[in-house]
Amino acid sequence: MTVVRLSTRLWRSPGSQQELTISDWRLPVFTLDWRLAGLAVESSVSGLDIDSKLGDTHADRTYGREDIMATTDTRATILQIARRLFVQHGFTATTMRQLAREAGIGKATIYHHFADKQAIVLALLEQETGPDVDALAAFESETDPRRCIDMVVLATLEVFQQSMDLIQVVQREVPDGQVWLDAGFRTFWDTNTTTVGAAIAQGQTDGIFRDVDPQQAAAVLMSMVFGLVTSATALNRPLLTPEDEAAGLLDIFLRGIDV
Structure with a gap:
């Protein structure tokens, strides 16, 4: 027989229905104008080990406002x-x-x-490969076209390096995982090529880049970045640091290989 003794602390708030989860037990708490602020739980289970019943949750743990509100x-x-x-x-x-x-x-x-x-x-994929609002704002506020391009390439390489282990798991094991990856990276590609293309166009206006199609040039650069990472993964070749890889790619992209 399980004995549960509850002591609560309540304060007035708009009508709500709260549900408190204790391990695998669900205790619905219906409150018309009150919200649960704290819940102290004691439990004894005859013939059973309490920790095995509650998992890692101890019977004397106090469930306060932070447990409920910090979703x-x-x-x-x-x-x-x-x-x-x-x-x-x-x-x-x-x-x-x-x-x-x-x-x-x-x-x-x-x-x-x-x-x-x-x-x-x-x-997880959305969190790691989705648009970074802060980074995009930094790209857009950068007035030096070369610096903006540097920032985009470096950020892209950092995302790939930080997420590659998870990406490989998704590719191998998750049903429809490649479909999700393709959709995510399409957005990633579109965002970055648009940003780089705008920087190249600005550089042309400023007279520091020659007259080429900005979006085509941006696609070439991002293809270099994506190709570097995918080939390293396929060949099990470790990448250098994002900073070193970015420097090498940009040197070739901006200066070419002519003497």
Whole structure:
């Protein structure tokens, strides 16, 4: 028989329905004008080990406002731990139970944020390869065309190097993974070539670049970047640092190979 004693602290707030997750147990809390502020839980399970029943959650843990309100932090923690497990053990071998145990939460909490493992890995891909608002703002505010191009190439190489281990897992194991990757990288490609093309056009206006098609030149440069990374992956050749790789690519792109 399980005995659960709850003590709560409440304060007035707009009508709401909260649901608190304790490991694999779900305790619905219906409040018309009140919100749960804290929940202290004691539990004894006759004939069972409490830790095995609750996973890594201890019976005397106090669940306060931070546990309920910090959903953004919880989601970020799930993604961080899932990424490590996917890379270490593979997407297929990693289970929701294992992820919950590593994160110190219940499976129900994970399902509150993500429908399944595919939703988790898709969120990881979007997080790592999706548009970086801050970076895009920095590119657009840079007035030196050469510097802008340098920044885009370096940022692209950094994304590839930081995400390649996850990308390889997705390619090998995730159903429709390549479709997701193709869609993500198409957006990545379009954003970066547009930015580089605009910088080249500005450089032509400033008289520092010769008269070529800006978008074609941008596509050539990004093809060099993408080709460098994909060939290194296919041939299992380690890349240099993003800074060194960017410097080499840009030297050839901007100056050519003529003496």
